[in-house]
Amino acid sequence: MALPKVYVTRRIQETGLGLLPGRVEFRVWEKDYPIERERLLEEAAHVDGLITMLSDRVDEELLDRCPRLKVVSNYAVGFDNIDVPAATRRGILVTNTPDVLTEATADLAFTLMLAAARRVVESSAFLRSGEWTTWKPDLLLGADVFGATLGVAGMGKIGQAVARRAKGFSMNILYYNGTPRPDMELQLGARKVPFDELLRESDFITIHLPLTEGTRGLFDERALRAMKRTAILVNTARGPIVDQDALYTACSEHWIGGAGLDVFEKEPVPLDEPLLTLPNVTTLPHIGSATVRSREGMARKAAENLLAGLEGKRPPDLVNPEVLTQ
Ligand code: DGY
Numbered sequence: 214m215a216l217p218k219v220y221v222t223r224r225i226q227e228t229g230l231g232l233l234p235g236r237v238e239f240r241v242w243e244k245d246y247p248i249e250r251e252r253l254l255e256e257a258a259h260v261d262g263l264i265t266m267l268s269d270r271v272d273e274e275l276l277d278r279c280p281r282l283k284v285v286s287n288y289a290v291g292f293d294n295i296d297v298p299a300a301t302r303r304g305i306l307v308t309n310t311p312d313v314l315t316e317a318t319a320d321l322a323f324t325l326m327l328a329a330a331r332r333v334v335e336s337s338a339f340l341r342s343g344e345w346t347t348w349k350p351d352l353l354l355g356a357d358v359f360g361a362t363l364g365v366a367g368m369g370k371i372g373q374a375v376a377r378r379a380k381g382f383s384m385n386i387l388y389y390n391g392t393p394r395p396d397m398e399l400q401l402g403a404r405k406v407p408f409d410e411l412l413r414e415s416d417f418i419t420i421h422l423p424l425t426e427g428t429r430g431l432f433d434e435r436a437l438r439a440m441k442r443t444a445i446l447v448n449t450a451r452g453p454i455v456d457q458d459a460l461y462t463a464c465s466e467h468w469i470g471g472a473g474l475d476v477f478e479k480e481p482v483p484l485d486e487p488l489l490t491l492p493n494v495t496t497l498p499h500i501g502s503a504t505v506r507s508r509e510g511m512a513r514k515a516a517e518n519l520l521a522g523l524e525g526k527r528p529p530d531l532v533n534p535e536v537l538t539q
Contacts, residue, residue: 217261217523218281222248222269225288229264229512236520237262254278262519264288268480271295276303284522288515290314290502291451293424297533304539307532308518311370313510314502319374321501322419322449325473326363329445329495330417331355356416356443356470358382364415365403366431367422367450368394375419376401387411412439417447424451432456437463443470449501452477461487464494475501 219239221230233239240256242248247268248256257263257275262284265271271285276299284306285295292309300307328334332355339345339353363379365372368390376386376397386403388394389411397403408431411418418440422428432446432455440446446469448455457478463469471493477486480499488494502511518528527537 217283218259219262219264219519219523220256220260221264222253223266223288225264225515226509226512228509229288229514229516232513232516232520237523257282262286262523264515264519265294267291267294269294271300273299276300276305284308284519284528286515286519286522286528288511291423292532293451301533301535301539304536306522306528306536308515308522308528308530309532310511310514310518311530313514314507315370315374317504317507318371318449318501319378320504321475321497322371322375322421322447323378325447325449325475325495325497326417326419326445327358329447329471329473329493330358332492334495335492356445358384358417360384361416362387362414364389364406364411364418366408366411366418366420368397368403368405369421371449372419372421373397375421376403387414408436409439412436413441415444416441417445419447420450420454422450422454424453428454430454430456432460434459434462438468440469442467445470445472447473449475452480457486457488460494461491464488464491471495473497475499 216238219233219237221239221241224241224243253269254275258278261281264286265288267289271294273296282305285300286308287295288310290309290311292307295307297307332353336353359382362385365376365386365388368388379386380401386401387406388403389406389408393405434456437459460472464471473495475497476499489496502508514530518530521528
């Protein structure tokens, strides 16, 4: 019997690719840049399964051209690059890679919080530029993280992992979330608050929400103006949750203390993005899950989800279970 055909839009770790031989016939986009749209449309048209990256748009146009497609396995926990309702209408399974990147992403959110608070990148540049001529009492003063109030926007797995770290820094934890998290309240003393209270009371806000029509632009001018003048906003979730132009004004005019960003409205962020000129904004190139262990786990999950779907089993990380009952 012919093996199912699969296209993988980037070379992922062997922990995943190594599971494919003998079970599917597969090809990989080998270039060091994302597959061009037209090429993706051509490749996808002939396959039963896709392993996609967050930089690949899987929309109606693509799905319409893929009569054989059964599974789209996204190599990411976020799946805002996929039109899930459109896939569901066509009976196509969509999967993601949760859990394996939770701790790495929480580590990076905490790193950004500390780096922004203690002006780490700015201080390093200061030293290397030769400006460090003396020790002095007011040199590069930052904000205290220990004992401060942390606002967690989105208390899912990653938000909870950040909150656990914050407990070790004796932080007072507030959270904004659709549903209460009694375990976090019990274990960490976290307190669920309305969005505006989170904005008003937090010294640091860390975003761990999915990008949806409800969260797009959630941190807009109004929200940023409501934050403390010293507060630091950290985003390791998705760029469009924050209005980037408003954030530039907020940081340059000191409505807030600064920001730590791993994600942007457009990625890679254009080098003429005004935020990149601000010393109180720490920026990283979307590396939240970029550890060896996390990426190996993501590759393994992406392959396991794909194979399960193609072999008629329920994929472990199915995003649209309705497909199985419709
Ligand atoms: C995700 O998984 O959604 C991250 O943004 C990349 O790991």
